[in-house]
Amino acid sequence: MKTYTIAAIPGDGIGTEVVSAGIEVLNALAQREGGFAFKVDHFDWGGEYYKKHGRMMPENGRDLIRKHDAILFGSAGHPEIPDHITLWGLRLAICQPFDQYANVRPTRILPGITSPLRNVTDKELDWVIVRENSEGEYAGVGGRAHQGSSLEVATDVAMFTRAGVERIMRFAFRLARSRPRKKLTVVTKSNAQRHAMVMWDEIAAQVAAEFKDVTWDKMLVDAMTMRMVIKPETIDTVVATNLHADILSDLAAALAGSLGIAPTANLNPEREFPSMFEPIHGSAFDIMGKGIANPVGTFWSGVMMLEHLGEKTAGARLMKAIERVTADKRFHTPDLGGKATTKEVTAAVIEAIKGANA
Numbered sequence: 001m002k003t004y005t006i007a008a009i010p011g012d013g014i015g016t017e018v019v020s021a022g023i024e025v026l027n028a029l030a031q032r033e034g035g036f037a038f039k040v041d042h043f044d045w046g047g048e049y050y051k052k053h054g055r056m057m058p059e060n061g062r063d064l065i066r067k068h069d070a071i072l073f074g075s076a077g078h079p080e081i082p083d084h085i086t087l088w089g090l091r092l093a094i095c096q097p098f099d100q101y102a103n104v105r106p107t108r109i110l111p112g113i114t115s116p117l118r119n120v121t122d123k124e125l126d127w128v129i130v131r132e133n134s135e136g137e138y139a140g141v142g143g144r145a146h147q148g149s150s151l152e153v154a155t156d157v158a159m160f161t162r163a164g165v166e167r168i169m170r171f172a173f174r175l176a177r178s179r180p181r182k183k184l185t186v187v188t189k190s191n192a193q194r195h196a197m198v199m200w201d202e203i204a205a206q207v208a209a210e211f212k213d214v215t216w217d218k219m220l221v222d223a224m225t226m227r228m229v230i231k232p233e234t235i236d237t238v239v240a241t242n243l244h245a246d247i248l249s250d251l252a253a254a255l256a257g258s259l260g261i262a263p264t265a266n267l268n269p270e271r272e273f274p275s276m277f278e279p280i281h282g283s284a285f286d287i288m289g290k291g292i293a294n295p296v297g298t299f300w301s302g303v304m305m306l307e308h309l310g311e312k313t314a315g316a317r318l319m320k321a322i323e324r325v326t327a328d329k330r331f332h333t334p335d336l337g338g339k340a341t342t343k344e345v346t347a348a349v350i351e352a353i354k355g356a357n358a
């Protein structure tokens with residue numbers, strides 16, 4: 001029997017609540033499926049760890065998870081610690097050195113869930129956003145001088161490399177090709193940002209020549225927000241920079257019903273390092289500890305993890321179980337307008353896994 005080793009990093013806030021729910025569901029799935037099992041190692045890194053040790057994860061943290069088959073992540077973010085410390089100290093400290101350069105964010109309207117958009121159907125809103133996850137605006141380049149004085153200066157420099165842009169464009173075109181509509185929108189801002197974004201556009205056009213069967217177009221990011229709301233059916237696969245895709249994918253999640261259901265995969269496509277799977281939401285300080293966090297984003301991230309591990313049948317079974325549960329409004333958490341708890345949704349998905357004939 002195949003055993004997959006999973007590094008679980010729940011982090012803080014509702015991250016801990018949804019990751020433990022996710023592990024319960026994955027174990028139930030493995031049992032139902034037979035043929036494979038999960039060995040989960042837990043890492044208590046995050047804000048509480050920081051309060052004890054002065055850092056978000058141990059110095060050799062990455063070495064402890066380098067050999068795992070995948071990482072299941074919750075959220076980095078603690079009410080008592082500045083966000084740039086929690087983010088850079090944990091999530092980005094894993095994503096960037098492990099070269100998880102392709103951040104894939106599917107968005108669909110699941111059965112039973114209502115989009116805030118009038119009249120949009122699940123067939124019209126079926127997107128995958130590919131976020132460049134290794135450089136760009138989040139390269140970490142910049143600095144501050146003369147802090148506190150009136151001469152104070154601060155810069156954040158967006159860094160784009162040809163190699164980095166080429167590989168994310170290829171990844172996005174390949175993904176677009178694998179989907180029925182074979183359609184890609186390249187998001188840009190080359191009117192205002194006249195160096196890196198112009199190179200981004202040029203490389204998109206060069207890579208597009210290798211993918212003649214993919215229809216593609218280009219859209220300025222501000223116009224893209226409007227298109228997502230007004231003409232969602234014209235969008236399929238999208239590729240955007242680290243910052244642009246970060247923002248667009250929260251909008252996408254909200255348009256699909258809730259941030260609480262949106263999943264993401266941080267992929268190292270070459271598989272030199274483990275890839276990381278996580279809900280796109282954060283620690284949600286306003287609801288943490290209440291037991292009402294929506295675990296669906298984490299379950300759906302579990303589906304992406306199973307697909308990455310090559311367990312396609314199990315992934316399909318889990319997705320079917322999730323959809324069966326979202327279709328039943330009794331299992332909607334408050335973010336979806338319901339009254340269900342994290343535990344109730346988790347139990348319902350496990351029940352559906354046992355019954356699902358995917």
Ligand code: NAD
Nearest residue numbers: 075076077078083259260281282283284286287293294335
């Ligand atoms: P957030 O995603 O934590 O919350 C935004 C809103 O959505 C809140 O009202 C919250 O209650 C709701 N929400 C989010 N997930 C939900 C779920 N599963 N079920 C029900 N409701 C849900 O974003 P924020 O408030 O901007 O950030 C809070 C903290 O999380 C900050 O410290 C931030 O830096 C961190 N954060 C971390 C990540 C990450 O680690 N990937 C991502 C985003 C934010």
Ligand code: MN
Nearest residue numbers: 246247250280
């Ligand atoms: Mn974000």
